[in-house]
Structures are given as structure tokens and as C-alpha cells.
Amino acid sequence: MVSPPANIDRYVPGQEAAAPMPLANPIQDPLKLPYQVGFSYFGEWWRANEKIKEEKERLRTGRRREPERVRSAREAQEERDKEKAKIQVAYDAYKEDLQAKMAQNFVKLHKEEQWFRERYVPGIRDAFRQQLQGHRREAYAQWEQDLNNGVFDELSLEGIPKSESNGAGGVVEKEEGEATAASEVLGVGDLVPVSSDVRDDSLYQPTLLIKTIAPSVSRQNLEAFCKEYLGEGEGGFKWLSLSDPNPSKRFHRIGWIMLNPASEAPASEDGDTKDEDGDIEPPVMSTAEKALEAINGKTVKDEQRGDFICHVGVHNPPANPRKKALWDLFSAPERIHKDLELATDLIHKFESDFGSDFNASLHIEEHVEQLRANGQLQPAVAAAPVKKPKVERSLDADEAMDAEVEEGEEGAVDDGEDEDEGMVDDEVDDIDLLVAKKRLDLSIEYLRRTFNFCFFCVFESDSIHELTRKCPGGHLRRPRSTLSSTAKAVARASANGDPFPSKKRKEAEDVEEGEAPEAERKFKTSSKTEQQLQRAYNWVKTFEEKIKQILAPETVDLRKLGGKPVEDAVNDELGKYVKQEDEHKWRCRVPECTKLFKEEHFWKKHVEKRHPEWLDKLKEEFELVNAYVIDPAHIAPSRTDANSNGHFPPSGGQQPTGTPRGFNLQNYAMNNMLNFGTFPAMPLLNMMGGAGNMNAAGWQHGGGDDRGGGPIRRGGPQGGNRPQSRSHPYERRGGNRPYGGPEGAGGPPGGRGRGGPSNRWGDGGVTTTGPREAVQGRTLKSYEDLDQVSGGGGGELNY
Numbered sequence: 001m002v003s004p005p006a007n008i009d010r011y012v013p014g015q016e017a018a019a020p021m022p023l024a025n026p027i028q029d030p031l032k033l034p035y036q037v038g039f040s041y042f043g044e045w046w047r048a049n050e051k052i053k054e055e056k057e058r059l060r061t062g063r064r065r066e067p068e069r070v071r072s073a074r075e076a077q078e079e080r081d082k083e084k085a086k087i088q089v090a091y092d093a094y095k096e097d098l099q100a101k102m103a104q105n106f107v108k109l110h111k112e113e114q115w116f117r118e119r120y121v122p123g124i125r126d127a128f129r130q131q132l133q134g135h136r137r138e139a140y141a142q143w144e145q146d147l148n149n150g151v152f153d154e155l156s157l158e159g160i161p162k163s164e165s166n167g168a169g170g171v172v173e174k175e176e177g178e179a180t181a182a183s184e185v186l187g188v189g190d191l192v193p194v195s196s197d198v199r200d201d202s203l204y205q206p207t208l209l210i211k212t213i214a215p216s217v218s219r220q221n222l223e224a225f226c227k228e229y230l231g232e233g234e235g236g237f238k239w240l241s242l243s244d245p246n247p248s249k250r251f252h253r254i255g256w257i258m259l260n261p262a263s264e265a266p267a268s269e270d271g272d273t274k275d276e277d278g279d280i281e282p283p284v285m286s287t288a289e290k291a292l293e294a295i296n297g298k299t300v301k302d303e304q305r306g307d308f309i310c311h312v313g314v315h316n317p318p319a320n321p322r323k324k325a326l327w328d329l330f331s332a333p334e335r336i337h338k339d340l341e342l343a344t345d346l347i348h349k350f351e352s353d354f355g356s357d358f359n360a361s362l363h364i365e366e367h368v369e370q371l372r373a374n375g376q377l378q379p380a381v382a383a384a385p386v387k388k389p390k391v392e393r394s395l396d397a398d399e400a401m402d403a404e405v406e407e408g409e410e411g412a413v414d415d416g417e418d419e420d421e422g423m424v425d426d427e428v429d430d431i432d433l434l435v436a437k438k439r440l441d442l443s444i445e446y447l448r449r450t451f452n453f454c455f456f457c458v459f460e461s462d463s464i465h466e467l468t469r470k471c472p473g474g475h476l477r478r479p480r481s482t483l484s485s486t487a488k489a490v491a492r493a494s495a496n497g498d499p500f501p502s503k504k505r506k507e508a509e510d511v512e513e514g515e516a517p518e519a520e521r522k523f524k525t526s527s528k529t530e531q532q533l534q535r536a537y538n539w540v541k542t543f544e545e546k547i548k549q550i551l552a553p554e555t556v557d558l559r560k561l562g563g564k565p566v567e568d569a570v571n572d573e574l575g576k577y578v579k580q581e582d583e584h585k586w587r588c589r590v591p592e593c594t595k596l597f598k599e600e601h602f603w604k605k606h607v608e609k610r611h612p613e614w615l616d617k618l619k620e621e622f623e624l625v626n627a628y629v630i631d632p633a634h635i636a637p638s639r640t641d642a643n644s645n646g647h648f649p650p651s652g653g654q655q656p657t658g659t660p661r662g663f664n665l666q667n668y669a670m671n672n673m674l675n676f677g678t679f680p681a682m683p684l685l686n687m688m689g690g691a692g693n694m695n696a697a698g699w700q701h702g703g704g705d706d707r708g709g710g711p712i713r714r715g716g717p718q719g720g721n722r723p724q725s726r727s728h729p730y731e732r733r734g735g736n737r738p739y740g741g742p743e744g745a746g747g748p749p750g751g752r753g754r755g756g757p758s759n760r761w762g763d764g765g766v767t768t769t770g771p772r773e774a775v776q777g778r779t780l781k782s783y784e785d786l787d788q789v790s791g792g793g794g795g796e797l798n799y
Contacts, residue, residue, distance in 0.1 A: 023056060025049050036098055036639065043087045099562030099629070106636070107625050113215040115245050115253060120627040128219070132462060133354050135239055139202070139450045140358050147367055147442075153376060155198050157441045159191030159325060159476030191325045191476045200449060203464050206235075206262075206287040207315040208295070210255035215245060216305040225300045225310070226257055235262030235287045241463030244470075244646030247637040256315060256465040257295075262287045288314045315465065321473030326456060327536040331480045332491030335540075336436050342547050343443040343455055349551055350451050360450070364442045368435055377438060379429040429480070448474065458546040459633035459643060470647035490533045494540045502530060546632035553630050561629040569622040570615075578603050590614060 027045040030037045037045075058065060071079070110116045117124050146152060213222070219242060226237040239258040245251035285293070292314055300308040329335055344361050351358045371377055429437070447453040452461040454471045461467040483491070489501050549556050558564055564572075577589045578600065586597045590611050597603040607615055628634050636644045 023052055025052055030094060031098065036095060039091055042091050042094060046087050046090055096559060103562035103625050103629050107628055111624055113251065114218045115215060118219060120624055136354055136450060143446060143449050147363065151198060152442055152445060153371060154195045155441055155445060156195045157477055158194045159478060160194050162192050191478065193476060200464060203317050203468060206259040207465060208257040208288060208291055209313050209315040211311045211313060213253040213255050214308055215251045217300060217308050221300055221302055229295045229298055230291055234260055235290060236260050241466055243466050245635060246648045247635060247645050256463060259287055259291055317468060318472055321468060323473035323476050326475050326477055327539055328478050328482055328487050329491040329494060329536050329540055331477045331483055332488055333433050334492045334495035336433065336440060338495040340436050340440040343440060345551050346447060347443060360446050364439055368438045372435055377434040379434060487533060490537050494537055500534055500537045549630050549632045556630060558626055563626040563629040566619055566622050570619055573618060
């Protein structure tokens, strides 16, 4: 019998019916995941969900599936834009709901821990800040003295490329016509200051490091412990600084015990100490070493929460703290003036909150005017104008949406696309811009030294040591000569609060004005340059929003951050504690109460009168949630920016949460494709957490061999009796054979050995990435375990 042609929709006796199209989304619902997914992941899930809804509606109504019609490039682009706008609306709503749920869960989990109470409980927080005020005044007095003595006269946050630095704070002289680094793409660490760094002596005062502090240990107990064993006299206890909790270390903290200065015996040139007669004496321990001997290994007593053993070492600050380069946009004149305004407002805010009469902004302004009158304000050496090569690139615009705000590091703008886009700025700073830059640099340094506040990272610390751990050397502006014409337009828009000046918006305006015929216009995805500028614009926008949370918290949209006005939140929560049993029967469900009321408003009065303590506790919890979400530097392990984990580097083996930037199902699905229009058979990957798996689906390849139809990672059942999928792509199960191997290569016949797949890195016909290739180009960063005690008690944190 001749077999019928394939792909004919008709009944053939003996032929099995086609498998029904799956009506379950293969991608796990983002709302059910414990972290926030990226825009690309959410977009794939949303598109699949819409297709499923359409298919269910078609099956319900019995209508035929509409055939795909051929669309022009313009129509296809317009449909993609409309779809993306819908996805963005849904994604924003998803983020708002998820942030609210996660914020409430986080507060419930940590509200009794000491670090949380110290930051967000009003009574404890206000008492600590009052105590901190004395140390702020001491830091201000030192800063004012340094300002009057001219210590900061050469201070500048301008950076120059390492290739153009002479290593002594100057610029290498170049011959006529020699190229400069203005056209190079500069990384975060490729800049050096134009002037020598101004050392902060408070960083090098004698200090001890507490290597790990349990969340249950309070600051008060630690301070009492330090005073008991060190005293408060010369070389004794001065101040205790505690870090943010580390989510990867069970929210343990590290601490710094700052000591009062003490006179030490003078040392000779060869390092030996000598007495009055010049005789060499036995080595004398330093102030920190004496304190270490007195306190290391001692126990902090706490009858309520349990005792805690303190493991302490001598703190050695970094010798050359790393400085981070800012986005190019911060070098534009418009942003300089905008940032100066923000920094001045922050100074007034902090000084007002501390009840101080510092008035540092006035001192800075007067000092800069004096420098201007003396002719001490000189522009940095500007690079000659260079035109970058024109490079055509085209990427998926969804990838740029994932960058959003959680890019903890600043980046450089990549190559341009238009002819004038690569032209760098050859303008020289005028005197007014030099004055604004100097005022801004001094204001940023003042915030850093007096209030231990990093302006660009937007977080405050309780000591210079915690600030240095988070942001070691501060930030540098990139050379103004690296700004392209497009970057200047974006910087201007960010400073004025205008939307991002994308080319799509400009092209749409040009079409409306009739500047270009519709048939002649070409639509393509965003260029690499525009995506980088979009990331920079988003970073700056988020930076300003975080500062706004400090300057005017009452104007912030709490719902967007995951909070809710207390009255609205209480009313919503109260609805869970009343049950309407009949038209005029409302039963109270507050714990240990079952009274019945005729109307709901009678029940509300009952709650206010009979359950005031329960109601106050409910309000307090929502106030804590609002205080937590409005903190721009709050700990949120679900995010991926540096603030989210207290600026701790990830521990060994820890994987970042969330989906990778530029997530695309085409990288994971069978045959390197996933057609949501037809829903082909596909494995449900472990990382997607779908409702089923390939074993349940029973899909097999229609060809003659048993290898399957595509690069399925690690042993999905594509025919024959295949083993279970492995937990990760490089798991070894082949006995002595790494990653499996052919028969006779150290394993049993068949080349599978203990259930391992036959291919080296995958079971499909397409080459997959091996372990060596998978890690090429990555850097490994070491980090000393907080719970580890180094020998000799002198272990130190590796910055």
C-alpha cells in the first residue's frame, strides 16, 4: 500500500490522529517566580500567552484558523511596535505587583533583625542618627580646615585615558597630528584622574575589622562589649561602624572598631624602636595590634538572643582605591549644571536633617570664586576632534529594555552610525563651566567626607570604611571630547527632563511633516549606539529618581516602588478580617473575635475601639514597608544591581537571580526555534519550569534515526530509552570518561556509561558550547568568606 502524502489534513484508516496543540504556556508564569524577570523573558511569556488565549477562543467558537498574510516591512514594523507597547504596559504592571509582594515578604522576614530595625524603625533609627551627629561634626571641622588650607584646590573628578597619562597627574605631550584616545571606547577602569588624588587621613586611623556579625547582635551590645575590653581612653574604643547585611551570608554583617589615637614609640629607619639612649628595644605593638590582642576571640553576652564570639583582625584599607568611570552623559555641560543643583539640594537636606549650621554650599561657592579671581581654574587638556569610523549594526531592540536601571556599573557609548554621530566635541570649557565643575567636585567630596554619602551610587554609610568597601575611590567623568553629537542631545534631554530623543521618534515626526516619502523610508532595529545611549539615559533617570526619594519622599509614587499609602493599605488589609454572612450580617474575623454586626461601618468602629493594638500593629507594618521601599539603597536580593546585596561580591558558586539580559527562547528551544504560531512539539526545559516535560509529551523525531531533531541539552528522550535530563549541561556521569564519549573510551558499550549521553556536550546534531569555551573571556574575583577565621587573627577583607 502506498503511503499518503505527508501534511495532508484528512482521515486515513490506521493512521493515528495528530497530537493536539498544547494549550499550556511552556514558559513559567513570571509572577510565580521569586525574582523579577527581564523584559525579554516577560515578552516571550506574554506572546505565548496571547497565542494560547487566541487558540482557546478559536476552539470555543469553532472558527477556522486565519491564514498568515504577507505584510510589508512597514506594516511588520508597525505591528511589532504596537505589540511592544502592549508588552511594556503589562510589564510595568507586573513589576509593580511583584515589587509590592516581595517588599511585604521581605519586611515580614527581616523586621525583627537588628540591622533592619536600626535602619527603618523610627525610634531606633532616630537615636542612632543623633549619636552619629557628633562624628559628622568632627568630620565637618576637618573638611572645613582642609578647604581653608587649600587641600582641595587641585581636586578634580575629571578623568583622562591611561594611555595619555604620564603617571604623575599630567598628560603626555603628543606630536603634531598624533592620534588621541578620544575615539576609543573606554571601559570602567580605563580612566585616571587628571590631578593627584587627595588622601582622606580618616581612612588610615587605627581600626579593627570584625569579620562577621550575626543578624541578632545589636549595635548597643557590641558597643558595650568594645568599651568593656578596650576602654575609651587613649588607644581605646572610639566608634563602631557596621556594614550592610550580606544576603549570600545569611544577612551577616562585618564591622569596624575605630580606635582613639595613641602615641607610639618612634621607629628608626630600619624599623626598630629605640629608647632615649638609642638602644634597640623589643618590637612594640601598634595601637591596633594591642587592641586586637585585648578583644579577639572574646564573647558578646546576650541572654535573650544568645552569646556571640567576636573574631577580629587589624583593618588594612586599600592602598590605591579603584575609581569608576561615569557614563559619557555626565560630561555634558547641561548635566554638570543639573548635577550641581542636585548636589546642593542634598547638602541642604543632610544639614537640615542633622540640625547643623554647617552651610557648606556657601563656603564652597566663596572658595571657588576666590580660586577664579586668582586664576587657578584651568581647563583640562582637551583632545583634538576625531571622527569615529562609521559602523552599521542592527540588534534586537528588546535587549536594550533589559538594561533598564539594574546596571550597577557605568559603561561607554559604542560606535556611531550617522556621519556626524562619530564627531567628538572639540569645545573648550569656558570659565563659567569650570566654576560649575569645581563647585560640583567640591560638593561631591564634601558629601563623601562629611556624610559618607556617595553622590552617584546614592547611598549613605556610617563611616568612611563602609563607604570605601562599597565605592572604594569614587567616580571620574570621562573626557568631554568623547561626547558625540547624539550623546550631547541625549545628555541635554536627561538634564531637561525630556523623553529620550530616539531616531524612531524623529523619523515619525519627519514623516508627519512630509520630509520623506513613506515608500522611501527604511525600518530597522535600533543601532548599537542608540541602545547604549538608551541605557545611559535610563541609568541617569533612575539616578535622579533615587535622589528624589531622599530630597522629597512625600512626592514619590509609593505604588511604583512596591509600597502603598498607609490608609489605603490598611483598608485593603481590613477586608480580609470581616465576612459578610447575609445582607445585614457582618462577622468580625480579627484574631480571637467573632462578633456579629448589622453593617460594615459598625464593624469598623468596633475594630478601632476594641482592637486598637492590633490595628496599630497593622499600620506599623505598612509604615515599615513604605520606609523600606523608599530607601534608594535598600537590600533587595531579587534585583541584580550593587545596592541590592549591600555591594558584596557574589560568593563562590552563587548564581545571579533573574533572567539573562537579552533572553531569547531561540537559544534554548528545539531546532533553535520556537514557533508560537503553530506550537510545535518541544521539550519543556528545566530552567523554564513548565507544566510538563518531554517524557510526558512523548515527542519523537520523524526521521529514520534515533538522534532527535535538534540540540537538546543533556539527554531528553528523543527516541529509544534515553536517560533523565541532567541538572546542568556539564554534569559528568560517564564513569572515567569526561562528558561521555564513544565506545571504548573508558565506558561501557554504547558510549553512555551510567546513563550519560553519547555526544560530548550535547545530544543533538548542532555543536553546543563546551566548558572551556563557556568561561572564556570571564574574570574570576576572590572574596574572603565572612564566616572564615584566618590564622593569627589578622585576616583582612579583600576589596
